[in-house]
Structures are given as structure tokens and as C-alpha cells.
Amino acid sequence: xxxxxxxITLFLKDGKITYRPGETIRGELLWDLSQEVQxxxxxxxxxxxxxxxxxxxxxxxxxxxxPLQKGRQxxxxxxxxxxxxxxxxxxxLQWAIEATTMKDKVxxxxxxxxxxxxxxxxxxxxxxxxTGVQKFxxxxxxxxx
Amino acid sequence: MDKTTLHLNxxxxxxxAGETILKMKASPLEKFVIMLxxxxxASGITSFLVIxxxxxxxxxxxxxxxxxxxxxxxxxxxxxGMVAYYFIALFNSRLVVTISNPRPQPGEKLTxxxxxxxxxxxxxxxxxxxxxxxxxxxTKQDHKEGRETRENTFAFLKLLETESRDAIYIGRTQFxxxxxxxxxxxxxxxxxQWEIVxxxxxxxxxxINCEYPITVMPFDQESLHKLLRSTENGGENG
Numbered sequence: 001x002x003x004x005x006x007x008i009t010l011f012l013k014d015g016k017i018t019y020r021p022g023e024t025i026r027g028e029l030l031w032d033l034s035q036e037v038q039x040x041x042x043x044x045x046x047x048x049x050x051x052x053x054x055x056x057x058x059x060x061x062x063x064x065x066x067p068l069q070k071g072r073q074x075x076x077x078x079x080x081x082x083x084x085x086x087x088x089x090x091x092x093l094q095w096a097i098e099a100t101t102m103k104d105k106v107x108x109x110x111x112x113x114x115x116x117x118x119x120x121x122x123x124x125x126x127x128x129x130x131t132g133v134q135k136f137x138x139x140x141x142x143x144x145x
Numbered sequence: 146m147d148k149t150t151l152h153l154n155x156x157x158x159x160x161x162a163g164e165t166i167l168k169m170k171a172s173p174l175e176k177f178v179i180m181l182x183x184x185x186x187a188s189g190i191t192s193f194l195v196i197x198x199x200x201x202x203x204x205x206x207x208x209x210x211x212x213x214x215x216x217x218x219x220x221x222x223x224x225x226g227m228v229a230y231y232f233i234a235l236f237n238s239r240l241v242v243t244i245s246n247p248r249p250q251p252g253e254k255l256t257x258x259x260x261x262x263x264x265x266x267x268x269x270x271x272x273x274x275x276x277x278x279x280x281x282x283x284t285k286q287d288h289k290e291g292r293e294t295r296e297n298t299f300a301f302l303k304l305l306e307t308e309s310r311d312a313i314y315i316g317r318t319q320f321x322x323x324x325x326x327x328x329x330x331x332x333x334x335x336x337x338q339w340e341i342v343x344x345x346x347x348x349x350x351x352x353i354n355c356e357y358p359i360t361v362m363p364f365d366q367e368s369l370h371k372l373l374r375s376t377e378n379g380g381e382n383g
Binding site: 048054081082090116128 | 251271273275276278279280281282283295296297298299300301325326327328330332333334335337344363364365366369372373376
């Protein structure tokens with residue numbers, strides 16, 4: 001007996017993975033489902049990673065209503081102006097686009113970065129000058145040594 | 146520059162058009178009150194432990210060794226010392242800090258102004274622009290859940306360092322938030338924060354230490370177009 005697998009695939013135009021804020025993200029969605037669904041949703045969202053609890057937010061949502069069981073459709077969605085993607089020492093923020101049927105039964109996710117000049121924003125670790133109480137405690141430490 | 150006629154309230158109303166007076170993250174009074182409450186709590190608990198231990202010792206019962214009390218006693222003494230430090234800091238010079246735009250975009254030129262009242266005691270003034278990432282996470286210890294926050298400083302740029310009396314008293318400096326950096330971000334658990342840090346060195350007294358948060362904005366549509374044009378021109382020229 002042949003078991004048909006549900007399938008949704010997102011293609012971003014030219015395989016792009018870096019965008020500018022406000023730029024239009026273009027692509028195509030292909031699907032092949034075993035049963036009819038009410039709609040297929042495309043979400044553009046950001047999420048954080050790192051030592052902190054995760055924050056996330058859906059920025060843009062588009063729906064393909066009453067799709068056929070098998071089909072393809074191109075899409076064009078304008079990205080928001082912020083927040084930018086960044087990679088820090090303890091946190092990072094990434095953008096992603098996902099296409100999903102109801103209840104996340106079938107989905108495809110593509111990650112991308114969004115920065116003004118399309119260059120990765122990396123936040124380093126820098127030493128700051130000790131001030132106030134920190135300075136006082138450091139001077140105590142130095143006196144001891 | 147007339148040093149005698151300007152008073153704090155005059156300055157508040159006379160700051161140049163387009164300048165905003167920055168608000169301190171925590172005033173000296175707030176810092177003092179927080180430290181006082183912490184010291185009172187810690188001292189109360191420690192006193193209770195010490196009294197109980199002494200009474201037990203008098204009765205000849207040794208519930209726990211005295212050496213275990215050294216840690217809370219030292220902690221309480223340290224906090225009392227900090228209360229004294231912040232109390233003296235209450236009488237430090239007062240200051241007003243202004244900025245040409247409290248919500249700048251990366252790369253935008255800004256003018257920072259300051260005025261320190263009773264600046265005679267300040268030997269050296271340093272001003273920094275600080276950017277930090279901040280993450281809050283859950284902790285679980287002995288079946289108790291808590292929340293902890295960690296920080297990483299990713300930018301600490303010196304905007305000014307002066308020992309000149311006149312410049313310490315009143316002045317202005319120009320700077321820009323570095324281009325190509327991250328704007329302020331206020332997630333529930335993850336944040337990017339920017340602030341101006343002002344440090345005044347005072348001999349034999351607590352230094353002035355003030356932090357003034359600013360909001361670095363992402364580029365608006367117009368600025369993005371400008372940036373895109375400049376990178377395209379740069380690419381063509383280069």
C-alpha cells in the first residue's frame with residue numbers, strides 16, 4: 001500500500017539568505033498534500049537564541065485560502081524595518097520564513113538574515129573601565145597583591 | 146562663559162532648542178535607598194543568627210560552628226559600608242546632561258552637553274558610550290525557581306576625558322553611534338541597551354557615576370535609501 005507523504009517546500013528567489021530591512025522577499029511555494037486544507041499560511045518572524053529565554057514575534061502573515069491539494073504559487077512579501085539580525089556573545093536574533101498548514105502538521109522553514117548593509121552584525125565582548133564601587137573593590141584587590 | 150549666573154533650574158529651561166535633558170537610570174537617592182533596604186534586611190537576618198548562636202553557646206549547646214557565621218557577618222558589614230558610600234555620594238555635585246537627539250540612528254552625529262554644579266571637587270571627567278546585550282533566564286536551585294540576568298558589554302567608547310576645570314564644569318562634545326551596529330532592542334527576555342556613562346573622579350570621596358539610557362533607533366525608510374545609494378556609489382567607485 002502506498003502511503004502519500006504531505007509536502008510543503010519554500011523556495012526563496014535566487015536562494016537569497018540576506019535581505020535589507022523593508023526589502024521585498026520573493027519566492028515560490030510548492031505543496032503536495034494528501035487531503036484538502038483550509039489554508040496555507042506564510043509567516044515571517046524573528047526569534048532569539050542564546051542563554052536567555054526565547055523571544056519571538058510574527059511580523060508578517062499571508063494566507064493562501066482554499067488551496068488545491070497540489071499546487072505552486074509565487075509570493076512577494078515586504079519585510080519590516082526592524083529588528084535587525086545580530087550575533088552577540090550571549091544572545092542572537094534571527095529571521096525566518098515558514099509555510100505551514102493548520103496546526104503545523106506540515107511545514108517548511110527557511111532562515112535568513114536582515115541587516116541594513118547585508119553584513120552580519122557581530123557584537124563582541126569588550127572590557128569596560130571600572131568605575132565607582134567596582135574601581136574601589138579592584139583597588140582593594142591590588143593593595144592585597 | 147558666565148559661571149555664576151546659571152543655576153540647575155535655569156539650565157533645565159535654557160537648554161538649547163532641539164536638545165533633550167537625559168534622565169538618569171538610577172539617581173543617587175534611589176541607589177542609596179536600595180542599598181539601605183538590602184543592608185537592613187541582611188543585618189536583621191545576621192543579628193538573629195548571631196544572637197541565637199551566642200545564646201546556644203552560653204547554654205553550652207553548639208548547634209553549628211561559629212565560623213559559619215563569618216560569611217553573613219562580613220556580607221552585612223560590607224553592605225553597611227556600601228550604605229555609607231552611597232550616603233556620602235548623595236552630597237556629590239549635581240549634573241545635567243543633554244543630547245541633541247535621544248533617539249538617534251547608527252552613524253548619526255550627536256552633540257552631548259553637560260553641566261556639573263559644584264564641580265570644584267571633580268578632578269577628572271570621563272564620558273563613554275556603552276552598548277550592552279542583556280539576557281534573562283530561569284534558574285532552578287534546591288527546587289526553587291528564580292530568574293537571573295546576564296550582561297555583555299559590546300561597545301565602550303570613550304567620548305571625552307578631561308582634567309581641565311572649565312571643561313569639567315560645562316561643555317559639549319560630538320560623537321556618533323557606530324554605524325553597522327545593532328539598534329536598541331527590547332524583547333521580554335533579551336535586550337540591547339545603549340547608554341551614556343559619565344564618570345567624575347573625586348579624591349577621597351565617592352566618584353560621580355551616572356548612566357543615562359538612550360534609544361538607538363533602526364534606520365527609517367529614507368535613511369535606508371540613502372545608505373543603499375551610498376553603498377552602490379561606493380561599490381561603483383571602488
